[in-house]
Amino acid sequence: xxxxxxxxxxxxxxxxxxxxxxxxxxxxxxxxxxxxxxxxxxxxxxxxxxxxxxxxxxxxxxxxxxxxxxxxxxxxxxxxxxxxxxxxxxxxxxxxxxxxxxxxxxxxxxxxxxxxxxxxxxxxxxxxxxxxxxxxxxxxxxxxxxxxxxxxxxxxxxxxxxxxxxxxxxxxxxxxxxxxxxxxxxxxxxxxx
Numbered sequence: 313x314x315x316x317x318x319x320x321x322x323x324x325x326x327x328x329x330x331x332x333x334x335x336x337x338x339x340x341x342x343x344x345x346x347x348x349x350x351x352x353x354x355x356x357x358x359x360x361x362x363x364x365x366x367x368x369x370x371x372x373x374x375x376x377x378x379x380x381x382x383x384x385x386x387x388x389x390x391x392x393x394x395x396x397x398x399x400x401x402x403x404x405x406x407x408x409x410x411x412x413x414x415x416x417x418x419x420x421x422x423x424x425x426x427x428x429x430x431x432x433x434x435x436x437x438x439x440x441x442x443x444x445x446x447x448x449x450x451x452x453x454x455x456x457x458x459x460x461x462x463x464x465x466x467x468x469x470x471x472x473x474x475x476x477x478x479x480x481x482x483x484x485x486x487x488x489x490x491x492x493x494x495x496x497x498x499x500x501x502x503x504x505x
Contacts, residue, residue, distance in 0.1 A: 316391035338502020358411020393433035434469035441481030
């Protein structure tokens with residue numbers, strides 16, 4: 313299986329990067345291939361231009377799609393599964409990843425007369441400072457799933473799932489034990505995608 317990883321974190325020294333690398337080890341152990349778009353490393357522009365907005369809001373297939381967006385769409389159509397790895401910022405993904413969806417999910421590709429292939433799987437691996445209990449208590453998990461699985465993926469993949477690696481704030485006394493548990497989870501997710 314060929315997997316496209318969309319990775320979004322502003323720091324090169326983060327638990328999120330460790331998660332990405334461990335997930336890749338699992339992919340490799342299972343004989344899968346992959347490619348990565350590291351949105352911060354590649355300087356992906358998350359801001360939709362006025363001409364992009366005009367194209368999308370008016371469903372204009374005759375207007376051009378920017379080259380950086382086309383490259384991301386080509387990666388999607390090469391893969392069997394797509395995986396998003398990112399930290400949770402205020403119950404949402406980082407702005408770069410939100411902007412990636414805004415720009416890459418274009419009319420004629422992800423909606424309308426679609427040219428985006430239907431993917432086998434979509435997986436979201438997000439790292440949260442809060443615990444699952446707290447995220448559930450306030451309805452945040454449900455909100456995150458509604459946005460990512462229900463809206464952004466919707467029917468674009470045969471199977472979609474979200475894994476929340478919780479309790480990773482530096483103030484949490486359980487962070488070290490959570491670290492080990494989460495690393496095993498993502499390695500196994502890579503092996504079984």
